[in-house]
Amino acid sequence: MSKDERHFPVSIEIPVAWGEMDALNHVNNVVYFRYFETVRIEYLRRIGMLDVLSTQGVGPVLAETSARYRRPVTFPDTLTAQARVSQLDEHGFTMEYRIVSQAQQTVTTEGSARVVMVDFGSGRKAPLGEELKQRLLQLEG
Template identity: 25%
Template sequence: MRIDIPSERKLVHEMITPIRWGDMDAYGHVNNTIYFRYMEQARVEWITSLGYQVAPGRNSMLMMNGFCNFYKQLSYPGELILKTSIGAIGRTSMDVYTSMALTTDPETEAAIGGATMVWVDLTTNKSAPWPDDILQKLR
């Protein structure tokens, strides 16, 4: 089963990351779990580029669910272009997507995944409305 990716998304961040030897499994390709680590690193770099910390503080953006559509096997050596985009923004949640392509073939997606991110008040462990300054940066 593949998850449908909305065509209307806003690109908010782009980065390049290496495929490491240790990312591969016994079959000689990047293990499926590593794609989620790539997406996590892309989200972390995006969040910090907005001026926020991902380390626990009073408030934070937390992942509530995640998925990945795999299209092409990846293997070492190589470099990936990770493009983070956002979809729907709700009162407390937001859909975030990360596409992955080799730098040697940037037009061919190897995978694309997504996550629902929620703004959380960590003192109460409850979702909270997005701060106005985040919404201004995203819109």
Template identity: 30%
Template sequence: MPIRWGDMDAFGHVNNTVYFRYMEQVRISWLESLDIASEETSTGEGPVIINANMTFLRQLRYPGDIDCRMSVGALGRSSVDTRFELRRADMPEVLVAEGGAKIVWVNYKAEKSVPLPEAVRALMV
């Protein structure tokens, strides 16, 4: 992903909140690749983030590109842990930030967690 000029703040580096947007984009791309939108539409259930965290190790500055990688961790009854690593594309050996997010499968109308559907669980293993 490109680092955009608007990602920087008054201190001349990428604002810490933008790291979460990078993580979000990778997570959304992953969920789209699983093609679970039909599952959400037909059942009224789908993913919700219940927490997210980030450890900032290095500053990012414009211009440049980042490489953000996501991995799937532990699967629970209704949840899945995800982990993220961000690096500058031109310095792949340097870890810039690392973080994670917990995704919970919920019934949107009831606003309650429900078990991960077996079809979705199989895609996450």
């Protein structure tokens, strides 16, 4: 399956702000991690993960994240940030991200993150839990 055919169940639009550009007149590399965070939080909100955090004291922590920059983005533009979960395991999951430029009509950036569940009371890894796994699978379709 080509990258453009993969299913990303969560998709949001993010306008590029003038202040996100750097001295080379394109969106600074660090900003993409904020875009990833924005779509990741929306994904977690949709599966009720934030409710679990507030009621059980267990929540997601980034263990690893990366980005691959394919094309520069400049102001003005509106980006479509997309997220999906590509792998589940006992203590977390792997997310994939894709940023699509509306001005360029193509993928400009791809990324991934390893998310681990943590019990904030003990500071240790926690199981993902069957209910959250089911919510993830349902959202992924």
